[in-house]
Amino acid sequence: MKKPRLFTPGPVEVAPQVLEAMARPLMHHRTAAFQELFLGVRSKLAAVSCVPDDDVLVLAASGTAAFEAGLLACVPAASKVIAVTGGKFGERWLEMARRYRYQVVELPVSWGEVAEPDRLSQLLAAHPDALAVLITHSETSTGVLHDVEHLARVVHQQNSEALVLVDGVTSLAVTELHPREWGLDAVFSGSQKGLMTPPGLSFAWLSERAWARGEARNPSFYLDLHRERERQRLGQTAFTPAVSLLRALEVALSMLLEEGLENVWRRRRRNNLAVLAAGEALGFQRFAARPTPAVAALCSPAGIAAPAVVEGFARRGARIAGGQDHTHSYLIRPSVVGYADSYDALIVAALLEDVLRDLGREVPMALGVAAAMEVLQST
Amino acid sequence: MKKPRLFTPGPVEVAPQVLEAMARPLMHHRTAAFQELFLGVRSKLAAVSCVPDDDVLVLAASGTAAFEAGLLACVPAASKVIAVTGGKFGERWLEMARRYRYQVVELPVSWGEVAEPDRLSQLLAAHPDALAVLITHSETSTGVLHDVEHLARVVHQQNSEALVLVDGVTSLAVTELHPREWGLDAVFSGSQKGLMTPPGLSFAWLSERAWARGEARNPSFYLDLHRERERQRLGQTAFTPAVSLLRALEVALSMLLEEGLENVWRRRRRNNLAVLAAGEALGFQRFAARPTPAVAALCSPAGIAAPAVVEGFARRGARIAGGQDHTHSYLIRPSVVGYADSYDALIVAALLEDVLRDLGREVPMALGVAAAMEVLQST
Numbered sequence: 001m002k003k004p005r006l007f008t009p010g011p012v013e014v015a016p017q018v019l020e021a022m023a024r025p026l027m028h029h030r031t032a033a034f035q036e037l038f039l040g041v042r043s044k045l046a047a048v049s050c051v052p053d054d055d056v057l058v059l060a061a062s063g064t065a066a067f068e069a070g071l072l073a074c075v076p077a078a079s080k081v082i083a084v085t086g087g088k089f090g091e092r093w094l095e096m097a098r099r100y101r102y103q104v105v106e107l108p109v110s111w112g113e114v115a116e117p118d119r120l121s122q123l124l125a126a127h128p129d130a131l132a133v134l135i136t137h138s139e140t141s142t143g144v145l146h147d148v149e150h151l152a153r154v155v156h157q158q159n160s161e162a163l164v165l166v167d168g169v170t171s172l173a174v175t176e177l178h179p180r181e182w183g184l185d186a187v188f189s190g191s192q193k194g195l196m197t198p199p200g201l202s203f204a205w206l207s208e209r210a211w212a213r214g215e216a217r218n219p220s221f222y223l224d225l226h227r228e229r230e231r232q233r234l235g236q237t238a239f240t241p242a243v244s245l246l247r248a249l250e251v252a253l254s255m256l257l258e259e260g261l262e263n264v265w266r267r268r269r270r271n272n273l274a275v276l277a278a279g280e281a282l283g284f285q286r287f288a289a290r291p292t293p294a295v296a297a298l299c300s301p302a303g304i305a306a307p308a309v310v311e312g313f314a315r316r317g318a319r320i321a322g323g324q325d326h327t328h329s330y331l332i333r334p335s336v337v338g339y340a341d342s343y344d345a346l347i348v349a350a351l352l353e354d355v356l357r358d359l360g361r362e363v364p365m366a367l368g369v370a371a372a373m374e375v376l377q378s379t
Numbered sequence: 380m381k382k383p384r385l386f387t388p389g390p391v392e393v394a395p396q397v398l399e400a401m402a403r404p405l406m407h408h409r410t411a412a413f414q415e416l417f418l419g420v421r422s423k424l425a426a427v428s429c430v431p432d433d434d435v436l437v438l439a440a441s442g443t444a445a446f447e448a449g450l451l452a453c454v455p456a457a458s459k460v461i462a463v464t465g466g467k468f469g470e471r472w473l474e475m476a477r478r479y480r481y482q483v484v485e486l487p488v489s490w491g492e493v494a495e496p497d498r499l500s501q502l503l504a505a506h507p508d509a510l511a512v513l514i515t516h517s518e519t520s521t522g523v524l525h526d527v528e529h530l531a532r533v534v535h536q537q538n539s540e541a542l543v544l545v546d547g548v549t550s551l552a553v554t555e556l557h558p559r560e561w562g563l564d565a566v567f568s569g570s571q572k573g574l575m576t577p578p579g580l581s582f583a584w585l586s587e588r589a590w591a592r593g594e595a596r597n598p599s600f601y602l603d604l605h606r607e608r609e610r611q612r613l614g615q616t617a618f619t620p621a622v623s624l625l626r627a628l629e630v631a632l633s634m635l636l637e638e639g640l641e642n643v644w645r646r647r648r649r650n651n652l653a654v655l656a657a658g659e660a661l662g663f664q665r666f667a668a669r670p671t672p673a674v675a676a677l678c679s680p681a682g683i684a685a686p687a688v689v690e691g692f693a694r695r696g697a698r699i700a701g702g703q704d705h706t707h708s709y710l711i712r713p714s715v716v717g718y719a720d721s722y723d724a725l726i727v728a729a730l731l732e733d734v735l736r737d738l739g740r741e742v743p744m745a746l747g748v749a750a751a752m753e754v755l756q757s758t
Contacts, residue, residue, distance in 0.1 A: 001643070003723070016398070020402075259380045317720070341380055343382070343726045343729060344382075346726065347726065350748075353752075357756070365749040366745035366749030366752050369729075369748050370745030373729065373732075373745050373748070
């Protein structure tokens with residue numbers, strides 16, 4: 001029997017009680033019952049996002065749509081934006097901005113490295129007319145957690161007009177993220193990562209000054225956060241909401257709040273460090289200079305092709321992500337960011353061992369598991 | 380976050396697709412659709428029970444009811460029966476037979492030991508008028524797998540009239556059990572053990588000669604296997620069937636047949652041996668002279684109270700069984716007999732380590748897990 005296990009950085013394992021909520025009879029969305037559900041979800045979502053009482057808008061769309069809606073909502077057409085890249089997602093926001101004919105200046109970052117505040121500072125000095133900086137907080141393709149707090153401080157020190165727009169897709173509820181305290185202007189995320197819910201919902205939070213840019217905004221119809229904000233404050237949505245997903249989200253948010261956000265962050269950091277430690281004990285190398293808890297990016301040992309490791313996991317019923325683009329041949333990206341506890345991290349460690357054995361390596365028994373357990377005990 | 384995990388020898392973890400089947404809309408049981416479902420379940424159940432094309436009856440009741448119905452169906456009132464005890468379940472069948480005023484002769488067995496064929500032989504010689512022998516195949520309270528094949532051979536050699544009635548509650552689909560080849564006359568089981576289904580259904584198979592004793596049978600109403608057989612052959616039941624459970628069972632049976640019965644047995648044996656090995660590496664002692672794959676009965680090390688270990692698992696979100704009656708203070712009974720694979724066995728091993736640490740023991744990292752992995756690799 002191969003028990004299917006999902007160790008990917010989204011979609012993630014979902015708790016049975018979250019799935020159960022998806023199966024409940026549909027409620028119509030123009031009812032008091034929906035309004036109550038939705039206002040409750042919005043309140044919990046704001047709490048999990050560390051912006052209590054603020055508007056976190058919910059869209060029936062994926063995270064990319066939320067980023068797009070946010071960009072259009074607060075960055076005037078044809079203005080200049082700086083895009084920090086360094087991975088698939090950073091590159092996606094750059095491409096999106098170009099598609100909308102913003103004047104895009106790239107801050108290129110090598111995959112696996114962190115964006116250097118000094119280099120951003122230089123770019124800001126060279127482009128004092130930039131009206132926004134696009135940053136990916138947790139870059140899932142490389143496993144890097146960029147220091148958004150530091151980068152945002154640099155932006156505000158040098159350019160009081162530039163907004164800081166942050167992709168929080170795999171950082172929301174995964175690691176510390178304080179939008180207001182850090183001076184961020186927008187944070188976007190999705191349901192199928194740290195929020196442990198099936199995919200299909202995305203979220204957008206904007207700062208007051210970002211909302212205030214609305215008059216100069218790039219026009220849009222479906223992705224109009226200004227219209228959504230008006231409706232969502234009343235417990236309604238501009239377009240038909242994904243009711244079943246909202247119900248599932250309500251259960252998942254309650255689980256996260258019950259656990260406590262600090263505990264959630266600690267759990268995910270610890271479990272990811274355990275997987276990284278297991279990998280290192282087994283001859284893999286960390287790829288990310290500053291690892292995000294959302295994913296353990298590991299370079300396979302010499303002589304072991306990363307796709308064979310991914311395939312080895314699959315043969316044992318477990319799914320992990322491999323490397324994207326030029327990292328395809330050497331990167332694996334297992335993740336325990338979903339409905340997973342420390343014993344799931346041990347399973348990833350054991351699988352990593354077993355797959356290496358499947359590939360002909362001699363591995364002392366429990367070498368990776370023991371390394372993971374050491375981390376779990378001490379962190 | 381404490382992820383709840385069920386490592387008890389029934390009820391067991393159930394696969395999500397089995398739970399999903401429980402949530403489907405109810406069908407009425409006097410329909411062609413139900414008939415098709417039920418005949419399919421019966422056919423698969425016979426295959427999983429190694430009695431293809433025979434009648435395996437399904438009752439909306441627990442395993443005890445199936446045993447009771449079987450006893451009444453083929454053992455005439457007031458006749459003499461030999462009950463092999465040696466644990467809670469063996470004692471239950473003895474008590475049941477006494478309650479029905481059979482003349483009961485006990486073959487007492489020390490808890491943890493196997494029933495000796497020679498002692499049964501002596502008892503058969505002393506009681507040539509016995510019409511039935513009651514044996515528990517997998518005695519869940521002690522973790523012992525009695526050698527039913529050998530015991531049945533002894534019965535038939537000495538007493539051509541005596542029927543061999545077997546409690547297969549935690550052995551069906553868990554370990555080799557060949558009712559016809561071994562000359563058994565009745566096997567009873569339940570849904571919530573090896574069949575990985577929620578509790579509420581039980582099963583009864585009788586040999587041809589057991590069915591033929593029907594004329595002298597002890598009367599009963601609800602628990603009348605003869606009436607049930609007539610109805611169930613037509614895809615119906617004498618009383619309202621538990622439709623949702625049957626649907627769930629259908630999914631679980633399909634999973635087991637897809638895996639292949641030999642593979643199922645091998646998986647469960649290997650996983651249980653892994654848990655036993657982990658326990659031994661950590662200072663526990665095997666309790667069962669001949670372990671059943673259904674449960675790992677382990678005596679706690681000196682200075683460690685078994686209930687504290689059970690409680691330690693619970694604090695970490697996992698449920699295992701403790702010892703019953705006089706074994707309460709020193710026995711634990713974790714089980715990976717449900718919807719569990721080898722990585723679940725590793726979790727039990729890791730939990731056992733962690734709980735010992737919680738209780739103040741110094742345990743080298745991965746000591747138990749490594750022992751479990753050794754077994755899993757080599758078995």
